[in-house]
Amino acid sequence: MGALRPKKPEPQAREVALAARQEKALDEEIEETEGRLRAQRRGQLGTRSLLAGAPGSRKAAASGMGRGKASKASMPSAAQRASILSGINVRGIA
Numbered sequence: 554m555g556a557l558r559p560k561k562p563e564p565q566a567r568e569v570a571l572a573a574r575q576e577k578a579l580d581e582e583i584e585e586t587e588g589r590l591r592a593q594r595r596g597q598l599g600t601r602s603l604l605a606g607a608p609g610s611r612k613a614a615a616s617g618m619g620r621g622k623a624s625k626a627s628m629p630s631a632a633q634r635a636s637i638l639s640g641i642n643v644r645g646i647a
Contacts (some may be wrong), residue, residue, distance in 0.1 A: 635647075
């Protein structure tokens with residue numbers, strides 16, 4: 554005959570609280586991961602966002618056009634272009 558095993562003791566409040574915290578953290582991590590995967594499926598993350606500024610074709614790359622539109626802040630003004638070009642001509646770089 555088998556020996557009788559003693560009953561398992563009731564979990565202490567500390568153990569119950571620890572298990573609840575771990576379960577909550579795991580649920581939050583799963584929710585975050587699922588949200589990231591949903592966003593990637595929608596195309597908000599992943600290669601589309603990484604290649605947002607890249608040209609769509611070789612022809613576009615050769616012409617200097619990218620996928621994204623250049624903002625006015627990133628483009629030099631006419632005065633800045635003239636200054637840059639005059640600086641190049643003064644130094645003898647052509």
